[in-house]
Amino acid sequence: MEYQKPLCECSEELLVLDNVHSNNYRITKDGKVSKRKIGKPAKEGWGNELFCENCGNVYALDEDEQKRVVRGEIQREGF
Ligand SMILES: [Zn+2]
Structure with missing residues (x-):
């Protein structure tokens, strides 16, 4: 199945x-977490949540059977 980046409910x-x-990372088209950071530089490692810049919703970060990032349960409602 072709990978699709996880999208928020607001698309x-x-x-x-x-x-x-306090950094955010984009997800590559292969479903990996990009090393490129948004915002100030940080050390290694990333969290286990997905965040929407648009509406502020936060979701759990899940992986599919090929270790690609997919959207999990909603954790917190946005703004
Ligand atoms: Zn959203």
């Missing part, structure tokens, strides 16, 4: 939320 692409370093 915006989700970012990987890094709670430790």
Whole structure:
């Protein structure tokens, strides 16, 4: 099955939320977490949540059987 990046309910692409370093990471078209950071530089590692820049919804970060990032349960409603 072809991979599709996880989308928010508002149809915006989700970012990987890094709670430790306050950074967000994009997801590549292969379903991997991009090394490119948004915002200030940080050390290694990322969180386990997906974040919508548009509406602020937060979802659990899940992986499919090929270890690709997919959207999990909603954790927090947005703004
Ligand atoms: Zn959204």
